[in-house]
Amino acid sequence: MNLYETLLTALKTQGKRITPQREAICRLLAESDEHPTARQIYETLKAQFPSMSLATVYNTLDVLVSVGAINRLGSAGDDTVHYDADTNPHINLACIKCHRIIDLPSEHIQALQEEVARNSQYRILGGRVLYYGLCPECQREAVEGGR
Amino acid sequence: MNLYETLLTALKTQGKRITPQREAICRLLAESDEHPTARQIYETLKAQFPSMSLATVYNTLDVLVSVGAINRLGSAGDDTVHYDADTNPHINLACIKCHRIIDLPSEHIQALQEEVARNSQYRILGGRVLYYGLCPECQREAVEGGR
DNA sequence: TCCAACTTTAGAACTATTCCAAATACCACC
DNA sequence: GGTGGTATTTGGAATAGTTCTAAAGTTGGA
Numbered sequence: 001m002n003l004y005e006t007l008l009t010a011l012k013t014q015g016k017r018i019t020p021q022r023e024a025i026c027r028l029l030a031e032s033d034e035h036p037t038a039r040q041i042y043e044t045l046k047a048q049f050p051s052m053s054l055a056t057v058y059n060t061l062d063v064l065v066s067v068g069a070i071n072r073l074g075s076a077g078d079d080t081v082h083y084d085a086d087t088n089p090h091i092n093l094a095c096i097k098c099h100r101i102i103d104l105p106s107e108h109i110q111a112l113q114e115e116v117a118r119n120s121q122y123r124i125l126g127g128r129v130l131y132y133g134l135c136p137e138c139q140r141e142a143v144e145g146g147r
Numbered sequence: 148m149n150l151y152e153t154l155l156t157a158l159k160t161q162g163k164r165i166t167p168q169r170e171a172i173c174r175l176l177a178e179s180d181e182h183p184t185a186r187q188i189y190e191t192l193k194a195q196f197p198s199m200s201l202a203t204v205y206n207t208l209d210v211l212v213s214v215g216a217i218n219r220l221g222s223a224g225d226d227t228v229h230y231d232a233d234t235n236p237h238i239n240l241a242c243i244k245c246h247r248i249i250d251l252p253s254e255h256i257q258a259l260q261e262e263v264a265r266n267s268q269y270r271i272l273g274g275r276v277l278y279y280g281l282c283p284e285c286q287r288e289a290v291e292g293g294r
Numbered sequence: 295t296c297c298a299a300c301t302t303t304a305g306a307a308c309t310a311t312t313c314c315a316a317a318t319a320c321c322a323c324c
Numbered sequence: 325g326g327t328g329g330t331a332t333t334t335g336g337a338a339t340a341g342t343t344c345t346a347a348a349g350t351t352g353g354a
Contacts, residue, residue: 017320017331038311053334058311060332074221079342080310091259093269108262112238112255112276120251121283122240131263131274139270164300164351185342200303205342207301226311227341 003085004030010069021045021052025060029085035073035092035101037080073128076101089113092128095135102135150232151177157216168192168199172207176232182220182239182248184227220275223248231275236260239275242282244289249282 001009007026008018016022024045028036036044038057045052061083064070073082076094082101084092091104109129117124148156154173155165163169171192175183183191185204192199208230211217220229223241229248231239236259238251256276264271281289 015331019320019332021333051334053336054310055312055335056333062312091263093263093267095269096272104263104267106259106262108255108259112253112259113278115253115255116238116240116251116278120240122242122278122280123286124278124280125243126280127276127278129259129274129276131260131269131271133269133272136268162300166301166350168302198303200305201341202304202343203302209343 002030006030007064007069007085010067011063014063014067016063016067021049021056022060024048025057026064029064029070029083033103035076035082035084037078037082039080068126071126071128073101073130077132087126089127090129092130093135094130094132095138096132097134097138097141100135101130149177153177154211154216154232157214158210161210161214163210163214168196168203169207171195172204173211176211176217176230180250182223182229182231184225184229186227215273218273218275220248220277224279234273236274237276239277240282241277241279242285243279244281244285247282248277 004027007030008023011018011022011026025041028041028044034040038054038061041061042052042054042057045057061070065072065083068087069085071084071087073084073092073094076082076099077096078099082094084101084103086103089106089109091106091109092101093104094101106129112129113124113127116122116127151174154177155170158165158169158173172188175188175191181187185201185208188208189199189201189204192204208217212219212230216232216234218231218234220231220239220241223229223246224243225246229241231248231250233250236253236256238253238256239248240251241248253276259276260271260274263269263274
């Protein structure tokens with residue numbers, strides 16, 4: 001089962017209804033390796049659903065988060081929430097200049113999560129490991145711009 | 148040099164001026180193990196500085212962040228930014244019910260950070276490792292409330 | 295002490311996100 | 325296949341965190 005189907009199944013399992021808008025949002029989340037914001041999703045899908053409302057995007061994202069199918073990553077320096085459809089433990093790397101976020105596989109992150117579960121009395125529901133800095137491209141631009 | 152002095156020194160080093168308001172904000176950040184929001188700082192210091200403006204708090208926090216003396220942790224489920232004066236690598240644990248954040252020392256996090264630096268082309272400027280869940284207290288309340 | 299530059303202040307402005315009520319669409323059931 | 329109850333969509337208003345602005349007040353080097 002691919003990621004798109006996983007997301008839809010998660011919705012159905014929770015008794016949520018499948019609408020064309022939700023399908024499109026799930027497809028976009030599943031097939032892109034971006035970590036889009038609600039507004040980016042909205043702008044992208046406006047061509048396909050000219051009448052779609054931002055509220056619908058927020059609604060669907062909220063449902064997916066509450067179901068545990070996607071993660072809220074938080075801001076990448078742009079004060080808007082980015083979402084990640086990959087719920088497997090991994091590292092996110094955000095560029096504070098172009099505000100793009102990439103994934104980074106990690107050997108250590110599994111151990112980290114187990115450490116947290118073991119050493120705290122919390123019931124862990126999720127987590128986000130986000131490092132930020134300048135991506136190679138923006139580093140280059142910074143140097144060129146600084147001349 | 149304690150944390151309070153470190154914060155003030157960071158400001159001075161960057162040519163920033165020391166004002167009573169900034170001293171108070173730095174002291175509060177340094178001496179509390181909370182991870183306060185701008186508003187919490189504002190409310191706390193209002194007794195001492197009745198005329199203080201929220202903008203001053205934001206201004207000072209922005210300066211401290213840009214200087215690298217403190218970290219922006221992001222939201223703890225309450226849609227407001229929490230700040231952390233401890234810039235050493237450590238794990239943060241947020242309770243999504245009471246919105247408090249605690250620190251957790253970690254053996255693995257150093258390795259994680261080195262892994263990121265090694266495996267990415269990014270210039271790393273910082274990071275935040277935040278797990279969220281229910282703190283022991285809120286777990287207990289959830290059970291009692293659920294009866 | 296003086297002054298230029300930086301800060302503070304108060305309030306307006308901005309913007310992401312949530313809320314609302316009416317219209318619409320999904321889907322379980324017949 | 326229809327039908328109805330109910331979740332969802334929509335668009336606009338409302339909310340709230342954060343930023344901006346201009347005037348007044350401070351800081352700290354000379």
